[in-house]
Amino acid sequence: MATTVRRAVLSLPAAPLGPDNPLPALRAPDGVHVLDERSQGGLPRDMARQIGYEPLRSLLPVQVRDGYGRERAERDFEAVVMENAHLRVTVLPGLGGRVHSLVHLPTGRELLYRNPVFQPANFALNGAWFSGGIEWNIGATGHTTLSCAPLHAALVPAPDGGVLVRLWEWERLRDLPFQVDLWLPEDSEFLYVGVRVRNPHERPAPVYWWSNTAVPEDPGTRVLAPADEAWHFGYERALRRIPVPDREGADRTYPGRSAYPADFFYEVREGERPWIASLDADGTGLAQTSTARLRGRKLFVWGAGEGGRRWQEWLTEPGSGGYAEIQAGLARTQLEHVRLEGGAEFSWLEAYGPLAADPAAVHGADWPAARGAASAALDAALPRERVEAAYEAWRGCADTEPGERLATGSGWGALEVLCGGHELPGTPFETAALGPEQEPWLELWRTGVFPAPRRVVPPGPTLVAAHWRDMLETAPADPLTEYHLGVAQWHAGDVAQAVRSWERGLALAPSRWPLLRCLAMAEALAGDPERAADGYAEAFADLAEESRGGEAWTAAESALGREAMTALLAAGRLPQARAVWDGLRPALREQGRFRLLAARLLAAEGHAGAARRVFEEGFELPDLREGEEVLAEVWSSLTNRPLPQAYDFRMSPPR
Template identity: 75%
Template sequence: MATSVRRAVTTLPAAPLGPENPLPGLRTLDQVHELDDRAKDGLPRDMKRQIGNAPLRTTLPVRTLDGYGRERTETEVESIVIENDRLRATVLPGLGGRIHSLHHKPTGRELVYRNPVLQPADFALNGAWYSGGIEWNIGATGHTTLTCAPLHAAIVPAPDGGEMVRLWEWERLRDLPFQVDLWLPADSDFLYVGVRVRNPHERPVPAYWWSNIAVPEDEHTRVLAPADEAWYFGYERNLARVPVPHFDGADRTRPTRSEDPADYFYEVPEESRKWIASLDGAGQGLAQTSTDRLRGRKLFVWGTGAGGRRWQEWLTEPGTGGYAEIQAGLARTQLEHVPLDPGADFSWLEAYGPLSADPALVHGEDWTAARSEAARALEAALPRASVDAAYTAWLAHADHEVGEILHTGSGWGALEVLRGGHKLPGTPFPESTIGEQQRPWLELLRSGVFPAPRKVVPPGPSLVAQHWRDMLETAPAEPLTEYHLGVAQWHAGDLAQAVRSWERGLQLAPSRWPLLRNLALADCEAGHGERAADLYAEAFADLCEERRDGEHWTAATAALGREAIDALLAEGRTAEARTVWEGLRPATRTTGRFRLIEARLLVAEGDKEAARAVYDAGFEVADLREGSTEVSDVWATITDEPVPAAYDFRRLT
C-alpha cells in the first residue's frame, strides 16, 4: 500500500489534565538531574562548559500543570496515523506530538512501550507528564513543558512525493521555534523523523533536545550502543565515567540487573555511526539511528528495587510490564545545553524501525562482538548512507509550505512572530491562533498599555523575556502591570526590583491576593519565614473574600492554600494553618494531596492517631514529584512501622 496519513481517535483510560495552576512559578527549580559543584571538577572542558550554560532558575513563563487526579475514564484522544504496508505510527498531536505506538505489521510487534493508560504524573519541568512511546524533549534539562500541550500539525509533501506530517510549536523556556517532520516512505520498515530547532534572535540561545523512547523490558532485554564507556548518573548529583557493559559487578546493558534507577550516557566516538537499540531474548527489537548532529545516546533504567517498581506502577497500572528508556540527544549528557548561534539552526534526521540480530552474539559475553553484530544488522536493514541521503532530501522540504491543517497548537508563537517580525518558512504561526491568554499581551504590544480585565478573575500568565519586560516598564503603572512586571524582573534575577514592583502594585490593587502571594514567596526564598507566613495568611484571607465559582478560582484557592499551610507550619503556627485548611473548598480537601497535608497538620497538632487514620483510609497524591519521599517522610513522623508498599516511592538512593 502507498503511505497514508489520516486523522483518527485513540481511546484510552485517561485522567483529565485539569486547569493550570494560576500562581506564577517563582520558586527555584529543585532538579533531579543536577550536579554538585565539586562533581564538575575533572569533567571534559566542553561538557563542563555546557553543563554551566544557562541552567534554568524557574519554568517561567510556562504555568504549572498540577490539577490532574488519578481517576481514569475511557477517553477519546485525537491522533494522527501514518501508515504503509510495513509500519503504522500513531501520533498524539494534542499531547506533545508523542508517538504513542509504532507497530510493525509483518511481525505483529509493538516496537515501543505502549502505555495502556494516559496517567499524568509530576515528571515534566512544569508538572504533568505521561510515560510511554517516543517523546520530543526540548527546552532544558528534564521532560519538556510541552509534554501535555497541543502542537500545530499539518500535512506537507514528503521527499518521495508522498505525504509527511509536520509538528511544530514555539518552545517558551528558550523562545525557540521547532519542527518535527514524520515521514514514512512506501515499503519502508523505518519511520524517518526530521527535526529542526531555529534561533530567530540576535543573541545565542542555549539549546536542548533529547528524543526519549520507552521500550519494553524483561529479564532478557539488552540495550546496545557503539560505546565502550558511559557517563553514569546515579541520582547522587555526580557523574562518573564507567566501562560498558560491566560496572560495579553487573552487566548494566541489561536493564533488570540494576537495583537502583540510573542513567548511562554512552560515550559514542565522534566518527562512529550514531545509534542505539533495545533487543529481546530472540535478538529482536527497536533500533534508533540518526545523522551525526544528534550525538548523545542514553539508557535509563528504573531499577528492580521496590521504589522503582512502585513508580512504574504509578505511571501505568498494576500488572503492566516494565519498561526502560533509550534516548538520543544533542549533547553527551542531559545536563548540558548547547549554544545555538543567532539566526542559526540545528537540524538532523532520525530513523526508527525494527532490528533483528543473531541472539547468540548480541547476548554473548563478548561486548565487542555483541555491538558489532547489532551494528551489522542495522547497516543491513538501513545503511548509514541511506540515512544521510534521506536527511539531504528532507532538508529540501523543510521549508515547504504546509497543506491541510490537522491540529492547532497555542497562540504564543503567533504573538512572538508579530512582536519580532520573524520569518519562519515551513512553520506558520498565524494571528488567528491568538487566544484569550495572548490577547492582553497583543494589546500591550500594539497600544503600550496592559489592559485591565473585564471581570474579576485570577491574573493570566506572565511573559518574562526582556522585550516584554521592557514594554511593561514603559506601560502605565497599573496594579496588574506591576504584578506582571515583578514576575518578569524576578525571572531576570532582579529580586529586589520585583519586590518593589509588587509593593507599588499593592497600593492601589483592587485584587490584593496575587501580589501578597508573590511577596510572601519572595520572603520565603529570602529566609524571612515569619513575615512570609503573615503575608500568606493575609493573601489567603483576601482570596477567600474575592473568589467566585469556577475551576480557575478553585485552582487558585488550592494552590495558594497549599503554599500558605506550608509556610505557617514551618513557623509552628498550627492554628492559623488549620484556619487556612478550613477555608479550602470541601472537594479540594478530599484530594490526595490535601489528605497528605491534613496528616501533616494533625501531626503538628499532636494527634498522631488521627494522622494514622488518614493513611489507613488510603489516599493517592496525584502530583507526587519525581523522586519525592514526602509520603513516607510524613509516615515516619507518625509511627516507626515500615512504610506500606502503597506509600513507598523511595526510588532515589
C-alpha cells in the same frame, strides 16, 4: 503498498488534565537533575562547559500543570496514522506530538512500550507528563513543558513525492521555534524524523534536545550502543564514568539488573555511527539511529527496587509490564545545554525501525561482539549512507509551507512572530491561533496599555522576555500591570525591583491576594519564614473572601492553600495553618496534597495517632514529584514501622 496518512481517534482510559496552576512559578525548578559539586571536577572540558552553560533557573513564563487527578474515564484523542507495508505509526498532535505506537506490520509486533492509559504524573519540567511512546524533549534538562500540550500539525509534500506530517511549536522557556517532520517512505521499514530548532533572535540561545523512546522491558531485554564506557547519573546526583557493560558485578545493559533508577549516558566515540537498540531474548526489537548532529545516547532504567516498581505501576495500570527508555540527544548528557548562535539553526534526521540480530551474539559475554552484531544488523537493514541521503532530501523540503492542517497548537508563537517580525518559512505561526490568553498582551503591544479584565478573575499568565518587560515598564502603572512587571523583573533576577513593583501595586489593588502571594514567596526565598507566613496567611484570607465559583478560582484556592499551609507549618504557625484548612472548600480537603498537609498539621498539633490514620485510611498524591520523598519523610516522623508499599516511591539508595 503506498504510504497513507489519515486522521483517526484513539480511545484510552484517561485521567483529566484539569486546569493549570494560576500562580506564577517564582520558585526555581527542583534540583533532581542538578549535578553534585563534587562530581564536577575531572569532567571533559566540553562537557563541563556545557553543564555550566545556561542551566534553567526559572519556569517562567510557562505555567505549572498540576490540576490532574487519577480517576480515569474513557476519552477520545485526535490521532494521525501513517502506514505503509511495513509500519503503522500513530501520532498524538494534542499531546506534544507523541508517537504513541509503532507497529511492525509483517509480524504484528509493537516496537514501543505503548501505555494502555493516559495518566499524567509530575515528571515534566512544569508538571504533567505521561509515559510511553516516543517524545520530543526540548527546552532544558528534563521532560519538555509541552508533554501534554497541543502542537501545530499539517501535511507537507515529502521528498519521495508522498506526504509527511509536520509538527511545530514555539518553545517558551528558551523562546525558540522547532519542527518535527515524520516521514514514512513507501518501501521503508524505518520511520524517518527530521528535526529543526531555529534561533530567530540576535542573541545566542541554549538548546536542549533529547528524543525519548519507551521500550518494553522483559527479563531478557538488552540495550546496546557503540560504546565501552558510560556516564552514570543517579538520584544521588553524582556523575561518574563507568565501564560498559559490567559495573559492580552486574551487566547494566540489561535494564532489570539495576537496583535503582539511573541514567547511563553512553560515550559514543567520535566518528562512530550514532545508534541505540533494545533487543529481547530472541535478538529482536527496536533500533534508533541518526545523523551525526544527534550525538548522545542514553539508557534510563527504573531498577528492580521497590521504588522503581512502584513508579512503573503509578504511571500505568497493573499488569501492563515494565519499560525502559532509550534516548538520543544533542550532547553527551542531559545535564548539558548547547549554544546556538543568533540566526542559526540545528537540524538532523533520526530513523526508527525493527532490528533483528543473532541472539547468541547479542546476549553473549563478549560485549564488542554483542554490539558488533547489532551494528552489523543495523548496517544491513539501514545503511548509514541511506540515512545521510534521506537527511539531504528532507532538508530540501524543510521550508515547504504546510498544506492541510491536522491540529492547532498554542497562540504564543503567533504572538511572538507578530511582535518580533520573525520570518520562519515552513512553520507558520498564524494570527488565527491567537486566543484569550494572548489578547491582553497583544493589546499591550498595540496600545502600550495592559488592559484591565472585564470581571474579577485570577491573573492570567505573565510574559517575561526582555521586550515584554520593557513594554510593561512603560505602561501605565495600574496594579495588574505592576503585578506582571514584578514577575518579569523577578525572572530577570532583579528581586528588589520586583518587590517594589508588587508593593506599589498592592497599595491600590482591588484584588490583593496575587500580589501578597508574590511578596510572601519572596520572603520565603529570602530566608524569612516568619514574614513569609504572615504574608501567606493574609493572602489566603483575601482569596477566600474574594473567591467565586468556577474552575479558575478552585485552582487558585488549591494552589495558594497548599503554599500557605506549607509556609505556616514551616514557621510553626499552627492556629493559622488550621485556619487555612478550615477555610478550604470541602472538596479540596480530599485532594492528596491536602490530606498529606492534614497529617503534618495533626502531627504538629501533637496528634500523631490521628496523623498515622490519615496514611492508614489511604490517599494518593497525583502530583508526586520525580525524586520527591516527602511521603517517606512524614511517615518516618510518625512511626518506626516500615513505609507501606503504596507510599514507597524512593528512587535513590538509603543514605
